[in-house]
Amino acid sequence: MVKVFIYPATSLILSDMVARFGHTPLSSAIAIRERIQTAGLESPPLQITPEEPKKGLKWAAVEVPAGVRGRMSLYGPMIEAAEAAIIINDADLAFGCMGCARTNELIKFLVHQKDIPKLELNYPKNEDEGVKFVAAIKRFLTGLGAAK
Amino acid sequence: MTGYTPTHVGSVTKYVMVESFEITPADLASRGYEISKGVMIKETCFGLVINGKEEEVDRIVAELRKIDPDHIFVKDRGFPPGDARRCRANLGGARPGYNGLEFEMSILPYISHGLEVLDKKDEKSVPPPEDPLEHPLLDIHKLKKLIDAQES
Numbered sequence: 334m335v336k337v338f339i340y341p342a343t344s345l346i347l348s349d350m351v352a353r354f355g356h357t358p359l360s361s362a363i364a365i366r367e368r369i370q371t372a373g374l375e376s377p378p379l380q381i382t383p384e385e386p387k388k389g390l391k392w393a394a395v396e397v398p399a400g401v402r403g404r405m406s407l408y409g410p411m412i413e414a415a416e417a418a419i420i421i422n423d424a425d426l427a428f429g430c431m432g433c434a435r436t437n438e439l440i441k442f443l444v445h446q447k448d449i450p451k452l453e454l455n456y457p458k459n460e461d462e463g464v465k466f467v468a469a470i471k472r473f474l475t476g477l478g479a480a481k
Numbered sequence: 482m483t484g485y486t487p488t489h490v491g492s493v494t495k496y497v498m499v500e501s502f503e504i505t506p507a508d509l510a511s512r513g514y515e516i517s518k519g520v521m522i523k524e525t526c527f528g529l530v531i532n533g534k535e536e537e538v539d540r541i542v543a544e545l546r547k548i549d550p551d552h553i554f555v556k557d558r559g560f561p562p563g564d565a566r567r568c569r570a571n572l573g574g575a576r577p578g579y580n581g582l583e584f585e586m587s588i589l590p591y592i593s594h595g596l597e598v599l600d601k602k603d604e605k606s607v608p609p610p611e612d613p614l615e616h617p618l619l620d621i622h623k624l625k626k627l628i629d630a631q632e633s
């Protein structure tokens with residue numbers, strides 16, 4: 334069983350595919366769960382405390398906005414633990430009320446820098462692309478199992 | 482600053498999404514209640530939210546998947562069901578994060594079709610999708626998006 338980092342880290346499709354084909358998805362839900370199940374100071378809604386931007390200094394410099402560093406304290410450890418990664422490149426949903434474009438760029442950069450098997454995809458736009466999308470993920474994940 | 486005492490410590494929460502013409506969230510909920518032991522199951526418009534001990538949640542999810550494997554999708558959730566920080570009953574409007582789910586649910590029919598085809602066909606015989614790192618001149622979907630953005 335391989336730990337697979339998924340981007341967007343909130344993706345239902347990638348999370349399901351990775352688990353369906355026998356591996357462990359590294360998604361933001363797991364990082365958030367860890368924080369909301371740990372006692373400490375009340376910091377709603379996500380229990381991101383002032384400590385998180387400090388932890389984020391490992392991946393982003395001090396002049397980088399605290400929002401990026403705070404988010405990196407969630408994603409950085411997952412990228413470090415990842416043994417493979419699947420990236421969807423046209424994921425507009427990763428930027429919006431909860432997402433940060435600069436953090437997304439940094440996440441992709443760090444994943445690309447890491448020497449692990451990676452699969453780059455776009456979301457399918459029709460049924461034919463859906464077949465190719467699922468087949469590519471299945472081939473990639475089956476190959477990971479064989480490599481281990 | 483006030484202290485924070487967490488609830489549901491040691492439990493996991495999973496979403497079970499249904500994208501099917503044959504199965505409804507109510508069917509899944511009934512089956513879930515039949516086989517559950519000490520977990521919390523919440524029925525929603527898109528499927529279920531299940532909270533409990535990891536082994537028990539995984540067992541229920543595996544059983545529910547058997548009902549319609551190509552049309553049931555599962556993902557982890559950080560918060561337990563009905564958490565006041567996330568539940569729209571307290572906040573009003575769509576739950577933060579729902580927009581992402583809503584977008585991906587519009588793609589699930591293509592994924593379900595892909596899974597159905599690959600049940601009968603070897604994935605090695607399917608050509609790879611386009612490489613997103615190669616930049617085509619102008620994708621037709623992107624052009625349509627640009628036109629729509631200009632018209633609105």
